[in-house]
Amino acid sequence: MTKSKLKHLDISDQSNNSGNSRRSFLKKATAAAAVTLTGTNLITSAAESPVKGTAPQNEIPWYRRITRWGQTNITEKDPIIYDIGWWRNHWKNTQTQGVIVNAGGIVAYYPTKIPFHYKAQYLQGRDLFGDLCKAAHEDGLVVFARMDSNRAHEELYKAHPDWFAIDENGNPYRAADLYITCVNSPYYNEFIPSILTEIENLYHPEGFTDNSWSGLGRESICYCENCKKSFRDKTGKEIPKAKNWDDQVYRQWIRWNYDRRLEIWDLNNRTTKAAGGPNCTWAGMNSGSISGQARSFRDFKEICRRADIIMLDHQARSDTSGFQNLADTGKIIHGILGWDKLIPDSMAMYQQGRPQFRVASKPVAEAHMWMIEGFAGGIQPWWHHVAAYHEDRRMYHTAEPIYRWYKANEEFLINRNPIGTIGVVWSQENTDFYGRDDSEVLVDQPWRGIIQALIRARIPYQPVHADHLDRDASKFSLLVLPNIGSMSVNQVASVKRFVERGGNLFATGNSSLYNESGELLNDYALGDLFGAHLVSKPRKEDISSMNRTLHTYLRLNPEMRSRVYGPQTGTEPAVIGERHAVLKGFDETDILPYGGLLNSIKTDSKAKVIMTFIPEFPIYPPETAWMREPKTDIQGLILNTLPNGSRIAFMPADIDRQFARYNLPDHGNLITNIIHWASKDNIPLVVEGAGLVDCNLYQQPGRMILHITNLISEGTWRQPVNEYIPIGPLSVKIKLPKDIKGEYLNLLVSGQKISAIVKDGWSQFQINSILNHEVIVLT
Ligand SMILES: [Zn+2]
Numbered sequence: 001m002t003k004s005k006l007k008h009l010d011i012s013d014q015s016n017n018s019g020n021s022r023r024s025f026l027k028k029a030t031a032a033a034a035v036t037l038t039g040t041n042l043i044t045s046a047a048e049s050p051v052k053g054t055a056p057q058n059e060i061p062w063y064r065r066i067t068r069w070g071q072t073n074i075t076e077k078d079p080i081i082y083d084i085g086w087w088r089n090h091w092k093n094t095q096t097q098g099v100i101v102n103a104g105g106i107v108a109y110y111p112t113k114i115p116f117h118y119k120a121q122y123l124q125g126r127d128l129f130g131d132l133c134k135a136a137h138e139d140g141l142v143v144f145a146r147m148d149s150n151r152a153h154e155e156l157y158k159a160h161p162d163w164f165a166i167d168e169n170g171n172p173y174r175a176a177d178l179y180i181t182c183v184n185s186p187y188y189n190e191f192i193p194s195i196l197t198e199i200e201n202l203y204h205p206e207g208f209t210d211n212s213w214s215g216l217g218r219e220s221i222c223y224c225e226n227c228k229k230s231f232r233d234k235t236g237k238e239i240p241k242a243k244n245w246d247d248q249v250y251r252q253w254i255r256w257n258y259d260r261r262l263e264i265w266d267l268n269n270r271t272t273k274a275a276g277g278p279n280c281t282w283a284g285m286n287s288g289s290i291s292g293q294a295r296s297f298r299d300f301k302e303i304c305r306r307a308d309i310i311m312l313d314h315q316a317r318s319d320t321s322g323f324q325n326l327a328d329t330g331k332i333i334h335g336i337l338g339w340d341k342l343i344p345d346s347m348a349m350y351q352q353g354r355p356q357f358r359v360a361s362k363p364v365a366e367a368h369m370w371m372i373e374g375f376a377g378g379i380q381p382w383w384h385h386v387a388a389y390h391e392d393r394r395m396y397h398t399a400e401p402i403y404r405w406y407k408a409n410e411e412f413l414i415n416r417n418p419i420g421t422i423g424v425v426w427s428q429e430n431t432d433f434y435g436r437d438d439s440e441v442l443v444d445q446p447w448r449g450i451i452q453a454l455i456r457a458r459i460p461y462q463p464v465h466a467d468h469l470d471r472d473a474s475k476f477s478l479l480v481l482p483n484i485g486s487m488s489v490n491q492v493a494s495v496k497r498f499v500e501r502g503g504n505l506f507a508t509g510n511s512s513l514y515n516e517s518g519e520l521l522n523d524y525a526l527g528d529l530f531g532a533h534l535v536s537k538p539r540k541e542d543i544s545s546m547n548r549t550l551h552t553y554l555r556l557n558p559e560m561r562s563r564v565y566g567p568q569t570g571t572e573p574a575v576i577g578e579r580h581a582v583l584k585g586f587d588e589t590d591i592l593p594y595g596g597l598l599n600s601i602k603t604d605s606k607a608k609v610i611m612t613f614i615p616e617f618p619i620y621p622p623e624t625a626w627m628r629e630p631k632t633d634i635q636g637l638i639l640n641t642l643p644n645g646s647r648i649a650f651m652p653a654d655i656d657r658q659f660a661r662y663n664l665p666d667h668g669n670l671i672t673n674i675i676h677w678a679s680k681d682n683i684p685l686v687v688e689g690a691g692l693v694d695c696n697l698y699q700q701p702g703r704m705i706l707h708i709t710n711l712i713s714e715g716t717w718r719q720p721v722n723e724y725i726p727i728g729p730l731s732v733k734i735k736l737p738k739d740i741k742g743e744y745l746n747l748l749v750s751g752q753k754i755s756a757i758v759k760d761g762w763s764q765f766q767i768n769s770i771l772n773h774e775v776i777v778l779t
Contacts, residue, residue, distance in 0.1 A: 061279045061308065062098075062142045062206050062207075062279060063206075063207065063279070063281055063283075063308045063309040063341075063342065064308075064309075064340070064341065064342060066097045066098040066142050066342075067097065067342060067344070067380045067381075067406070067410060067414060068094070068095055068096050068097045068098070068380065068381055068403055068406060068407065069096065069097070069098045069099070069100065069144075069344045069380065069381065069382035069383070070090075070091060070094060070096040070098075070099050070100070070382065070383045070384075070399070071099065071100035071101075071146070071346065071382060071383070071384045071385070072087060072099075072101075072385050072387075072388050073102065073146075073384065073385065073386045073387070074101070074102040074109055074120075074128065074387075074388060075386065075387045075388070076107060076120045076121045076122055077121075077122050077387075078120075078122070078128070078387060078388040078389070079109065079120055079122045079123045079124065079126045079128045080122045080124065080126075081388065081389050082128055082132075082388045082389075083388070083389070084131055084132060084135050087132075087135075087388070088135055088139055090396065091136070091139060091141060092139070093400055094383065094399045094400050094403045095400075095403045095404060095406075095407045096141065096383075096403070097141060097142065098141055098142040098143070098144065098206075099132070099136050099141055099142075099143055099144070100143075100144040100146045100209060100311075100382070101129055101132045101133060101136070101143055101144070101145060101146060101205075102129065102146050102148075103129045103145035103146055103147060103199050103203075103205070103208075104117060104129075104145075104147055104195045104198075104199060105147040105148040105149040105192070105195065105210070105211075106118065106148045106149070106150075106151055106152065106153075106178065107119070107120050107148070108120065108123075108129075108195075109123065109128045109129040110127050110128065110129040110130050110199070110202070110203070111123075111125065111127055112195070112198060113198065114191070114194055114195055114198060115159075116152075116155055116156040116159055116160075116191075117191075117195060118152065118153045118155070118156070129145070129199075129203065130202065130203055133145075133203040133204075133205055134203075137204075142206040142207075143203075143205040143206055143207075144205065144206065144207050144208065144209045144283070144311070145199050145200075145203070145205040145207070145208045145209070146208075146209050146210070146211065147192070147195070147196070147208060147209065147210040147211070147213070148210065148211040148212055149181070149187075149188075149192050149210055149211075149212065149213055150180060150181055150212040150213070150214070150215045150216070151175055151178040151179060151180050151181060151212075152164075152178060152179055152181055152187070153177070153178060153179075154177070154179065156179075157172065157179040160185075160186070160187070162185060162186075162224065162225065162226065163181055163182060163185040163186055163187035163191070164179050164180065164181055164182055164185070164187075164224070165180045165181065165182040165215070165216050165220070165222040165224060166182075166222060166223050166224040167220070167221075167222075167223065168221070168223055168241065170223070173216060173220055173222070180215070180216055180220075181215065182215070182216070182222050182224050182226055182227060183214070183215035183216065183222075183257075183260055183261070183264060184222070184224070184226040184227045184230050184260060185224065185226045188215070188264055188267075189267070192268070193267065193268070193271040196208060196268065196271045196272050196275065196282070197271060197274075197275045200272060200275035200276040200280060201275060204276065205276075205280075206276075206279070206280065207272070207276075207279075207280055207281045207282065207283060207308075207309075208268070208272050208280075208281075208282045208283065209282075209283050209284060209285050209311045210268075210282070210284050210285060211285055211313070212285075213261075213264065213265075213268070213284045213285070214261045214264070214284075214296045214297055214298050215261075215264075217295050217296050217297070218254070218257070218294070218295045218296070218297060219295070221239060221240065221242075221243075221253070222239075223239060227239060230256075230260075231253065231256055234256055234259075235249070235252050235256065237249050237252065239253060240253050243437075245433070245436045245437075245518060248517075251433065251517055251518075254297075254432060257297040258297045258298075258299045258302075260297070261296075261297045261298055261299070262299060262302055262303070262306075265282075265284060265303060265306060266306065268282040268284075269281065269282045269306070279308075281307075281308040281309065283307060283308065283309050283310070283311045284298075284303075284311065285311045285312070285313040285346075286298055286300065286303065286310055286311070286312060286313065287312075287313060287314060288312055288313075288314030288325070288326070288329040288333075288345070289314070289444075290332070290426065290428055290431050290439075290443075290444075291431055291435065291439040291440060291443065291444055293428060294428055294431045294432050294435070294439065299428060300333070300336060300428055301336045301427075301428065301465055301467065304333065304336040304337040304338075305336070307337065307341070308341070309341060309342050309343070309344070310333055310337055310341070310342075310343045311344060311346075311382075312329070312333070312343050312344065312345040312346065312379065313345075313346050314326065314329060314345055314346070315345075315346050315347060315348040315352045315353070315384065316348055316352040316353030316362075316370060316719075317353060317369075317370055317719060318353065318354070318719075319354065319718050319719060320448070320660070321448055322711065323369045323370055323372070323373040323694075323709070323711060324373055324451070324452075324455055324694045324709070324711060325373070326345065326370055326373040326374045326376075326377055326379060327373045327374070327376040327377030327379075327694055327696055327707075327709070328377065328451055328463070329377060329379075330343060330345075330374060330376070330377020330378045330379040331377050331378070331418065331462055331463050331696075332426065332463040334377075334378050334418075335462060335463050335464055335465060335468070335472070336465050336468070339378065339415070339416065339417055339418070340415060342380055342414065343378065343379050343380065344379070344380040344381070344382040345374050345379045345380070345381075345382055346382050346384045347367065347370055347371055347374070347381060347382055347383060347384055348362060348367070348384050349361065349362060349367060349383050349384060349385050349395040349396075349398045349399065350362055350384075350385065350386060350395060351720075353719055353720070354719060358386045358387070359386065359387055359390055359391070359392060360392050361392045361394040361395035361398070362395065362398070362720065363720045363721065363722045364394075364397075364398050365713065365715075365720075365721040365722055365723060365724055365772070366715070366719060366720035366721045366722070367398050368398070368402055368772065369709075369713070369721055369772060371402055372402075372709055372772060372773045373694065373709055375406065375413055375707070375775075376694060376696045376707035376709055376773070377696065378413070378414065378416070378418075380406075380414070381399070381402065381403060381406055383398070383399040383403075405748075405749075409748045409775065412700070412705050412748065412775065412777055413775075415700070416698040416699060416700045416705060417698060417699050417700075418460070418462050418696070418697065418698055418699075419460060419684060419697040419698060419699050419704070419737075420459075420460035420461050420462045420476075420684070420697065421460075421475075421476055421477040421478065421679060421682045421683055421684060422454065422459060422460070422461040422462070422476060422477070422478050422480060422675060422679060422683070423461070423462055423463075423464040423472070423473055423475075423476035423478070423479045423480070424447070424450055424451065424454075424461050424462070424463050424464065424479075424480045424482065425463075425464055425465075425466050425469070425479055425480065425481050425482075425484055426447065426463055426464075426465060426466065426482075426484070427465060427466040427467065427484065427486070427487075427491070429486055429488070429516055430443060430466070430484050430485060430486045430487070431443045431444075432486075432518075433486045433514070433516065433517050433518030434484075434485030434486035434510075434514050434518050435485075436518065438541070438543045438546075441543060441546050441547060441657070442483065442485065442541065442543075442546075443483065443485075444660075445656070445657040445660040445661060446482040446483035446508060446509055446654065446656040446657045446660070447482045447656075447660075448660035449482070449655070449656030449657055449658070449659035449660035449661075449667070449671070450480055450482040450508070450656045450671060452659060452660060452663075452668065453656075453659060453667075453668045453671035453672050453675070454672075454675070455692075455693075455694050455695075455711075456668050456672070456692060457668075457672040457675070458685060458686070458687040458693060458695045459672070459675060459683055459685070459695075460683075460684065460685050460695060460696060460697045461480075462476075464476070464479070466484065466487065466488075466491040466494070467488075467490070467491065469491065469494035469495060469497075469498060470494050470497065473494070473498045473503065474498075474501070476498075476503065477503070477504060477679045477680065477682035478503070478504045478505070478506060478675065478678050478679035478682075479495065479498060479503060479504070479505050479506070480506045480507075480508075480675070481495070481505070481506070481507040481508065481511040481512070481526075482508055482509075482511075482656050483508050483509030483510060483511055483654065483656065483657070484507070484511045484512065485509070485510045485511065485512075485513055485514045485518070486514045486515065486516055486517070486518050487511070487512045487514070487515075487516065487525060487526075488515070488516035489515075489516075489525075491516075492512060492525040492526060495512075495526060495529075496526070496529065499529055499642065499644075499646045499648070500644070502644060502645065502646055503646060504646055504647045504648070504678045504679055504680065505526075505529060505646070505647075505648045505649070505678070506648075506649040506650075506651070506674055506675060506678045507526060507530065507648075507649070507650050507651070508650075508651045508652075508653075508654065508655070508656050509651075509652065509654050509656070509657070510541075510652075511524070511526065511650075512524045512525040512526040512527075513525075513534075520537065520538075520540075522534065522537060529640070529642070529648050529650075530607075530638060530640060530648060530650035531603055531604040531606060531607030531638055531640035531648065531650070532601050532602070532603050532604070532607060532635065532638050532640075532650055532652070533601060533602050533603075533604075534599075534601055534602075535599075535600055535601060535602050538599050542597065545596075545597055546596065546654070546657070549595045549661075549662075550594075550595055550596060550597060550616045551616050551617060551618070551619045552594045552595060552596065552597065552613065552614060552615060552616050553591045553592065553593060553594050553613075553614040553627075554591065554592045554594045554611045554612065554613060554614065554636045554637075554653060555590060555591055555611060555612045555613075555614055555630075555631060556579070556583050556586055556589065556590055556591065556592065556610070556611055557579050557580060557583060557610050557611065580608070580610055580639070580677075581673065581676070581677045582610060582637070582639065582649070582670070582673040582674050582677050583610065583670075583673065584673050585669055585673070586666075586669075586670075591614065592611075592666050592667075592670065593664060593666065594613075594614075594636070594653060594655070594658065595658045595661075595662070596653060596654045596657070596658060598613040598634045598635070598636060598652055598653055599634070599652075600632075600633070600634045600635070601635055601652065603635060603638055604640070606640065606641075607638050607639065607640040608638065608639045608640070609633075609635045609637070609638055610636075610637040610638070610639055611635075611636035611637040611653065612631065612632055612633060612634055612635060612636055613632050613634035613635075613636050613653070614627060614629065614630060614631075614632065615628070615629050615632065617629075635652060636651065636652060636653035637649070637650075637651045637652075637653060637674075638650045638651075638652075639677075647677065647678045647679075647680065648678070649674045649677070649678045651674065655667045655670055655671060656671060659671060684697065684734065684735035685697055685706070685732075685733070685734055685735070686732070686733040687708070687730055687731070687732050687733075688730065688731045688732075689727070689728065689729055689730035689731060690727060691710060691711075691712050691727035691730070692710075692711040692712055692716070693708050693709060693710055693711060693727070693730070693770075694707070694708070694709040694711060695707065695708055695709075696709075697734070699737060699740075701739070702739060702740065702779060703740060703777055703778060703779045704734060704736075704737070704740055704742070704777075704778040705775065705776070705777055705778070706732070706734065706775070706776040706778065707773065707774075707775050707776075708730065708732075708767065708770055708773065708774050708775075708776070709772070709773045710724070710725075710726070710727050710770045710771065710772055710773060712725055712727055713725050713772075724771050724772050726769050726770060726771045727769070727770055728767060728768050728769035728770055729766050729767060729768045729769070730766065730767045730770065731764070731765075731766050732764070732765055732766070732767060732776075733762050733763070733764045734762065734763045734778060735761060735762055736758070736761050736762065736763055740778065740779065741758065741779065742756055742758050742762075742763030742778050742779075743755055743756055743758055743763070743779070744756070744778070744779050745765055745776055745777065745778055745779075746776070746777040746779070747767070747774055747775070747776055747777075748774070748775040748776070748777060749770075749771075749772075749773060749774045749775055750769075750774060756778070763778060
């Protein structure tokens with residue numbers, strides 16, 4: 001390929017601009033067609049049934065009405081054995097409305113005419129994609145043509161070596177037998193768009209997805225001529241020689257990579273919409289992990305701003321975050337996508353997670369629980385099998401019953417607004433530029449600790465993006481910043497405005513101590529609110545000590561001990577006093593286990609120090625296990641009430657991270673106490689009764705919807721779950737909005753209809769038993 005041709009194919013700023021105007025035209029056209037669901041008065045217009053809506057179905061684009069998905073991920077061997085008739089029957093049995101069918105990219109499943117577009121080894125002239133697409137359309141299903149476009153076979157590499165990613169030694173990046181393609185090359189600018197166009201022209205699938213559209217991840221730097229030129233053109237710099245987060249050029253390289261993935265997103269959408277009309281969306285696929293998105297240069301906020309639908313590739317739980325992770329993920333994405341759009345999630349019917357067995361059935365309970373928590377977070381089901389023929393046939397029975405339930409109750413499960421007075425703040429830039437290579441420790445663990453404490457306390461919450469605080473924060477009583485180290489000047493200003501308007505704040509760890517590029521500041525940007533300031537600039541984050549458990553403790557409000565029991569030391573008088581509300585339940589202890597480190601800070605005169613640090617002392621041998629320094633004035637928790645009444649809790653101690661790692665109830669209870677105090681108990685839900693449950697509360701016109709997921713099971717402590725264990729009774733109180741009477745309850749899982757007692761604006765009722773979940777509609 002010549003240089004001039006390359007320049008022509010490159011997505012320059014100019015062509016991007018024209019793309020933008022075209023895109024906005026297409027968006028307007030799509031929006032006009034979908035006005036009943038996309039208008040600002042979304043919920044009102046969808047009052048009767050979101051699927052039926054108030055307009056004829058055909059006016060609502062398919063990506064806003066198709067909710068039950070299925071995918072048979074085709075292997076190269078499948079074309080000779082694929083039994084389309086059997087699968088059509090399976091679509092019918094599972095009430096599936098849309099299918100994701102492998103089309104092209106790494107492997108083509110149709111007789112492509114594009115040179116070097118590799119056909120499946122066993123295709124043998126069959127048009128498998130074409131046959132499946134036709135069958136699906138005959139059955140009234142929509143089709144997502146599924147691409148996989150980040151690598152290619154040797155034949156293409158030999159023909160176009162300049163399309164491939166190159167390492168610092170000039171060698172191509174490889175994955176097994178395949179070669180990794182470069183996102184800045186004609187492979188993405190020309191080859192993939194030509195395939196998209198060919199497929200659309202031949203078969204008219206409704207849309208396109210792509211398994212690995214964003215190409216080479218963050219861990220590998222490409223030094224091909226296309227990349228060198230593009231980076232030089234955009235920044236005037238050379239591509240960095242190695243990873244160095246402290247190097248401004250490396251951070252520019254990160255942002256340049258993000259921008260390029262958005263260009264690919266836009267180019268592919270322009271291509272498919274040009275070929276298939278304004279509703280022929282290209283949706284890629286995205287991860288449910290923000291750290292995963294960051295490692296793949298996928299800017300979730302910007303993607304959601306562009307996307308018609310999010311095809312989520314988040315197939316199973318991990319032992320660290322549990323089933324509740326999927327509800328949390330759904331709420332994170334809806335927060336940036338809008339609650340009027342759909343998020344189907346690829347849900348493995350095979351043993352995915354830990355361990356992985358592609359063609360063995362996942363225990364049904366494990367598969368269903370992941371789906372149930374998805375529904376609780378506004379996610380739609382998408383059954384997923386790898387290969388078209390299985391000797392373990394049990395997996396064919398997994399989806400059917402739960403799809404039937406979903407279909408019967410769908411009107412309550414989409415197009416609704418979440419209720420919750422606690423907003424938990426996040427941003428992907430914090431994951432990138434504060435988390436860097438340690439986002440699991442610095443970002444994900446503090447998030448999980450806060451989320452898990454909220455779930456455990458049955459407190460409904462909503463994730464809120466730090467850039468959306470001015471738009472979204474007014475509905476919250478309290479904002480939580482779980483160690484949001486990196487904050488932009490605008491984000492800091494938004495938090496301050498929220499507090500000035502009377503909002504409350506709970507920040508942990510190093511929140512606001514770094515700028516948006518991850519550079520350490522001289523003081524917390526929110527220090528005036530915290531009532532706390534740095535004494536001296538701390539050293540860099542000590543990740544190795546964060547990964548260890550130090551034998552440290554926190555001392556509780558030492559001036560307010562209420563010793564009533566236990567041997568006396570003879571040196572310390574018992575002090576009787578009332579402890580602060582955030583220490584509720586800790587009357588019989590003066591210390592809490594901690595595990596982390598703390599630096600001294602200085603506090604404003606009005607700020608109250610509630611907990612102080614007890615430095616590390618030996619564990620072994622037991623004879624040495626005594627506190628060398630029982631008291632310090634190093635602050636672990638600071639409370640500050642502002643003149644306008646706003647309550648600010650600042651917890652430098654990383655209790656949130658510790659709770660995520662070790663699940664100590666003291667840590668969870670402390671976080672919950674702080675949230676109750678800081679939010680002034682402005683929490684619209686009270687659920688009492690034994691068990692670990694995830695409560696998610698929503699509103700539609702004239703009704704509220706409460707999901708209670710039972711997270712207790714025979715497999716509570718690790719995957720997979722094989723058997724449910726019912727809990728109950730649970731007593732529930734919901735604070736009623738003005739337009740809801742709250743007298744009648746429809747239980748969508750057990751099928752019961754019961755009534756509630758309404759008193760002082762609260763609806764009260766009892767749920768006798770919950771096996772795996774219950775969805776309560778309150779009218
Ligand atoms: Zn490159």
